[in-house]
Amino acid sequence: DTGVSQDPRHKITKRGQNVTFRCDPISEHNRLYWYRQTLGQGPEFLTYFQNEAQLEKSRLLSDRFSAERPKGSFSTLEIQRTEQGDSAMYLCASSLVQGAGAGNTIYFGEGSWLTVV
């Protein structure tokens, strides 16, 4: 099964440290998304890529957050100078957009849990 995979699954870090998460989307999926989910809430959109281009960023994505998708395949999400409020699960998702692509199905990974202590 070549679903969306994320690494690491869990990360505990001290406040002020930098962390990086990696996402490998489903092969040949051209669109990749990052969402954040806190306990008891639904996922919130952070950003998305069409191939290697980052086309949209949410207001939730502060300047401490940066995402890349250098070759249009895997993506990384880096959080600099982590704060306790960054503790959440970071979900990656991907989809294959064909044509207008308005109704394309989005497939999610298992997420990366971040705990900032």
Place this chain on the structure above:
Amino acid sequence: AQTVTQSQPEMSVQEAETVTLSCTYDTSESDYYLFWYKQPPSRQMILVIRQEAYKQQNATENRFSVNFQKAAKSFSLKISDSQLGDAAMYFCAYKAGSARQLTFGSGTQLTVLP
């Protein structure tokens, strides 16, 4: 801005019975898509069912069906013959036709009682 509301934080159902999860949304768009996702304890979000707003017929996927009331902006999920494996957090999600991202509700935790 679009919002998605799930007013039932928790629901329970007896195994083999039927349960309905509620979802309402607010939008001024005419072209949009609605989804129900399931998130079991393993945490991977799985698509359960989707509905295109332009389709009048309610979507059905095996034991899962929706009641899509466009005028009322309501999109409920019915699970028939509930199974223990259906226990999970269920999220209702909305996507405008012109948008790229999903907007999720806060979820309903479903417990299936043996």
